[in-house]
Amino acid sequence: MLMNILLAAVIILTIITAARLLKVFEFTSILRGRKPYDISESENNITALMFLLSMVGLFSMFIYFTNKYYNYKYLLPPAASIHGKEVESLLELNLIIITLAFFITQTLLLWFAYRYRYNKNRKAYHYAHNNTLEMVWTIIPAVVLSVLILKGLIVWNQTTRKSEDVDKVVFELYARQFDWTVRFAGKDKLLGDANYTMISGTNTLGLITPELVDEQLDALNKEKARLETEMNEKFPNKEKLAELKTAYRRLKRQLQLVMEFKKKSTEQPYQTAYDDIVFQDTIYLPVNKTIELHLRSQDVIHSAYMPHFRVHMYCVPGVKTGFTFTPTITTAEMQAKLGNPNFNYLLFCNNICGSAHYNMQLPIVIVTEEDFTKWLNSKKTVGEQIAEKQGTVSEVPSTEQISADSTKQTAMKIHL
Amino acid sequence: MSEIHSTHAEAQVAAHAHAHHDAHGHHKESFISKYIFSMDHKMIAKQFLITGIFMGLVGMSLSLFFRLQLGWPNQPMPILETFLGKWAKGGILDPNFYLAAVTIHGTILVFMVLTAGLSGTFSNLLIPLQIGARDMASPFLNMLSYWFFFLSSLIMMISLFVETGPAASGWVVYPPLSALPQASQGSGLGMTLWLLSIALFIVSVLMGGLNYITTVVNLRTKGMSMTRLPLTVWAFLITAILGLLSFPVLLAAALLLIFDRSFGTSFYLSDIFIGGQALEQTGGSPILYQHLFWFLGHPEVYIILVPSLGITSEVIAVNARKPIFGYRAMIASMLAIAFLSFIVWGHHMYITGMNPFLGSVFTFTTLLIAIPSAIKAFNYITTLWKGNIRFTPGMMFAIGVVSLFITGGLTGIILADSALDVNLHNTYFVVAHFHIVMGVASMFGTFAGVYHWFPKLFGRMMNNKLGYAHFWLTLISAYGVFFPMHYLGLAGVPRRYYNYTAFEIFNGFADLNTLISIFAIIGGLAQFIFVFNFIYSAIKGPKAPQNPWNSTTLEWTTPVEHIHGNWPGAIPEVHRWPYDYSLPDREEDFVPQTEPLKEEEKVHAHH
Numbered sequence A: 001m002l003m004n005i006l007l008a009a010v011i012i013l014t015i016i017t018a019a020r021l022l023k024v025f026e027f028t029s030i031l032r033g034r035k036p037y038d039i040s041e042s043e044n045n046i047t048a049l050m051f052l053l054s055m056v057g058l059f060s061m062f063i064y065f066t067n068k069y070y071n072y073k074y075l076l077p078p079a080a081s082i083h084g085k086e087v088e089s090l091l092e093l094n095l096i097i098i099t100l101a102f103f104i105t106q107t108l109l110l111w112f113a114y115r116y117r118y119n120k121n122r123k124a125y126h127y128a129h130n131n132t133l134e135m136v137w138t139i140i141p142a143v144v145l146s147v148l149i150l151k152g153l154i155v156w157n158q159t160t161r162k163s164e165d166v167d168k169v170v171f172e173l174y175a176r177q178f179d180w181t182v183r184f185a186g187k188d189k190l191l192g193d194a195n196y197t198m199i200s201g202t203n204t205l206g207l208i209t210p211e212l213v214d215e216q217l218d219a220l221n222k223e224k225a226r227l228e229t230e231m232n233e234k235f236p237n238k239e240k241l242a243e244l245k246t247a248y249r250r251l252k253r254q255l256q257l258v259m260e261f262k263k264k265s266t267e268q269p270y271q272t273a274y275d276d277i278v279f280q281d282t283i284y285l286p287v288n289k290t291i292e293l294h295l296r297s298q299d300v301i302h303s304a305y306m307p308h309f310r311v312h313m314y315c316v317p318g319v320k321t322g323f324t325f326t327p328t329i330t331t332a333e334m335q336a337k338l339g340n341p342n343f344n345y346l347l348f349c350n351n352i353c354g355s356a357h358y359n360m361q362l363p364i365v366i367v368t369e370e371d372f373t374k375w376l377n378s379k380k381t382v383g384e385q386i387a388e389k390q391g392t393v394s395e396v397p398s399t400e401q402i403s404a405d406s407t408k409q410t411a412m413k414i415h416l
Numbered sequence B: 001m002s003e004i005h006s007t008h009a010e011a012q013v014a015a016h017a018h019a020h021h022d023a024h025g026h027h028k029e030s031f032i033s034k035y036i037f038s039m040d041h042k043m044i045a046k047q048f049l050i051t052g053i054f055m056g057l058v059g060m061s062l063s064l065f066f067r068l069q070l071g072w073p074n075q076p077m078p079i080l081e082t083f084l085g086k087w088a089k090g091g092i093l094d095p096n097f098y099l100a101a102v103t104i105h106g107t108i109l110v111f112m113v114l115t116a117g118l119s120g121t122f123s124n125l126l127i128p129l130q131i132g133a134r135d136m137a138s139p140f141l142n143m144l145s146y147w148f149f150f151l152s153s154l155i156m157m158i159s160l161f162v163e164t165g166p167a168a169s170g171w172v173v174y175p176p177l178s179a180l181p182q183a184s185q186g187s188g189l190g191m192t193l194w195l196l197s198i199a200l201f202i203v204s205v206l207m208g209g210l211n212y213i214t215t216v217v218n219l220r221t222k223g224m225s226m227t228r229l230p231l232t233v234w235a236f237l238i239t240a241i242l243g244l245l246s247f248p249v250l251l252a253a254a255l256l257l258i259f260d261r262s263f264g265t266s267f268y269l270s271d272i273f274i275g276g277q278a279l280e281q282t283g284g285s286p287i288l289y290q291h292l293f294w295f296l297g298h299p300e301v302y303i304i305l306v307p308s309l310g311i312t313s314e315v316i317a318v319n320a321r322k323p324i325f326g327y328r329a330m331i332a333s334m335l336a337i338a339f340l341s342f343i344v345w346g347h348h349m350y351i352t353g354m355n356p357f358l359g360s361v362f363t364f365t366t367l368l369i370a371i372p373s374a375i376k377a378f379n380y381i382t383t384l385w386k387g388n389i390r391f392t393p394g395m396m397f398a399i400g401v402v403s404l405f406i407t408g409g410l411t412g413i414i415l416a417d418s419a420l421d422v423n424l425h426n427t428y429f430v431v432a433h434f435h436i437v438m439g440v441a442s443m444f445g446t447f448a449g450v451y452h453w454f455p456k457l458f459g460r461m462m463n464n465k466l467g468y469a470h471f472w473l474t475l476i477s478a479y480g481v482f483f484p485m486h487y488l489g490l491a492g493v494p495r496r497y498y499n500y501t502a503f504e505i506f507n508g509f510a511d512l513n514t515l516i517s518i519f520a521i522i523g524g525l526a527q528f529i530f531v532f533n534f535i536y537s538a539i540k541g542p543k544a545p546q547n548p549w550n551s552t553t554l555e556w557t558t559p560v561e562h563i564h565g566n567w568p569g570a571i572p573e574v575h576r577w578p579y580d581y582s583l584p585d586r587e588e589d590f591v592p593q594t595e596p597l598k599e600e601e602k603v604h605a606h607h
């Protein structure tokens, strides 16, 4: 407290002193027969010189930072996907052009500022317009931009082209506050049905299978009963009661929708999710294969950012988005290339999604196709999980078990 | 302030004014009608400016708070606790408040400072004075415009103090994050206040804009044809039109968001499971909000920049003692930019899952904007060529605007390219781009305007020496803060992150983040030089001469002391364009717009 008062006193004193000094300064310049706001020629020259220096400063800054940071130690390593390579060279071309433009225009601007500083013996040149000149600097940027637009659109088309490849790997990232759930499509290359009303503590993706529908109905009914008893108790707190009522309304609707799945399951057997593989840790992907990435979100907008592959796409609740790409460099190769054994590809969230937005990442490991298959087979499918839980033999053909030592597998956290 | 020194002269001219302008029939004005509910455009300009400066200081402080966090992550900063209390227990900034600070910083700077503070001040001050009008077309609407802005600012300030904190979903407030209190603390009462504040703000902008347009179109003095308008007035006119066409769309976006938040509609919401509950809303699309938001959002960035460019044109011409080069090209490129700015909004949404073909179209239109932008830059540079430059602080800031406009505009070319934007979207590259081209450039334009027209605002001169110090410190720290951010962005460093300690790949940048924060602190402190100079000069500064910069335009023909109706006698007639500087066959280096053309001039006249 005392410190604060002291601080305030010091600040006030400084201000008063500054004001006094200023007054004295103005007074002396008046005594010298000048108006305090007149700018003398020598003063003007100093400013002009400073502008010249600022040009040197600007360019030095550019060179210093570029020299220090524009390299693989700091920036992203070479793009590790097919379209990423194209993006990389397009970026380089663009950077070269804008750097040139930067140097030329800033030089002209700051040099002219210096060169044409005030001189009482000179008069400015009354020069109001020149159509030829103006045409020149309309046409030159237009031509350069046309080239950039054209090149850009070609790369954009490559980036967004849908793959016809049947031998692709299909996987999904499901975002929520504040983690990612990963799902591979399994043998049928189809991501099984899912719906947000099916989400539960163990079924993070809201997958739909007959067993899971029953389980969800059971859970919802229990919750409904619990809410009913709670609401029937005497409630002094009106807010709490309103909250309960809202929850109850939502629950009843959810129950209805899940019942629909139950009814429909007679004609539509909901089998596609059985061979899906769901987990929440390191993602393995095969090199040189088309990867079809599907994106969904449970709550708010997130964004799946995998900068090493130049992959980035929003995850939007209620809307399906995606990105297709082909990794070209395995993690081991990249580690060797960079001489950094700790290097890892990374997925992280890049659209503001709440308080822990800054902490939503998963490592990605690119391996050979062989290793990838081994790794994938070592994971339990949804069908297997269900079967295990129910203690019965499921009708789904179970995939052969591969010994876990072939892949560097960390603890599995399967939410089923 | 100058009005307090009511002199004989003022009384006299005021009496004169009444003879010519009987709309102002009352003689004695009360304190309230003169300083608070004033309908005089010059007083309203000052109200906008002072409110803008205050809000600017608030916005800047917020940025210093989060820069402290980013520069020295996880290190206790007692000063944070002093200012923020429970939001920085033990001197460690709360992650929720970090996002809130980022959000309110952006909102205040974009809307309260660089839209209202800038347009509100200079459109109000300069439109009537430079076109030769006694006041705005509707002084009453003008007054309302300020008071709506004031209310809006007040509510934004109040939102800083609510229990759950202010809005914290970024200045673009994308739903569902902004729609659901379960998703973020700030989306509770804080967000409600944000929406209310912005709704009032839009009303203010619309009333102001209508007034500016009507005034420019109808109240020009005799001889003031559209091609004799100073470029400032053209800039304010175009800005007002942009605002009038785009802000209502933001109002619609905000209104639908209010409905979704409070009345259970689902314009933006669909299939959401949050807080253990499946929400009832289905069928909406969060992307719809983004389309609506950016339909305003992109024109908005030009609403912020164009007035600064107008001010820059004027200040550069006056102080280089040369006509602005390519007057008509300057107008045409401003019109082109304004038109194009309505068909590029999708460049903020390349990776929202929009159809790739649509992305191509937006890439094309966006890159087109670079052409008129380039023309403007070259025209400014040519205006300096063979000039006779007087470095007033206003001129220094105006040259700064051009430098920053170029640096920031160039990186826009990269972001415009959808293929490149994929990897740069939401990284620090974008932060660098728009702070340089919009934030700092436009701030510099505002400063240029304040230094240049301070004699018109307060009848006194600002101190040059302090102006120099302010300029150099601000320029150095602006480049020091935002230039390195390009490299962060190229490395994939995401924006709106509380810290990067969990990311080994960004470890190398810890020092750079500290350096950026140091520059930010220097830049922040430098602004107090300006504030001091502003307040000191308004009260104690040396009295201004009538036409301190030897300018040609009409505002310098009005008396130094403010009077109602602006000119004591008849409104001057205009005979020439505003850029007759250094005419070859003239002794003096400027010819006021009010001076009739000589016979021989009529043949060669530009306009």
Ligand code: HEM
Pocket: B172, B301, B302, B304, B305, B347, B348, B366, B367, B369, B370, B373, B408, B409, B410, B411, B412, B413, B415, B416, B417, B421, B424, B425, B426, B430, B433, B434, B437, B438, B439
């Ligand atoms: C040559 C002209 C310009 C081009 C081609 C351009 C292009 C772009 C593009 C493509 C983006 C989106 C980047 C992203 O979010 O991924 C962007 C962002 C932005 N630009 Fe520009 N720009 C230009 C000039 C300007 C100017 C003159 C201003 C302001 C006066 C401006 C202000 C902004 C702002 C505020 C954002 C980011 C908003 C946000 O995400 O928070 N830009 N620009």
Ligand SMILES: [Cu+2]
Pocket: A302, A303, A349, A350, A351, A352, A353, A354, A356, A357, A358, A360
């Ligand atoms: Cu996130």
Ligand SMILES: [Cu+2]
Pocket: B297, B298, B301, B344, B345, B347, B348
């Ligand atoms: Cu834009």
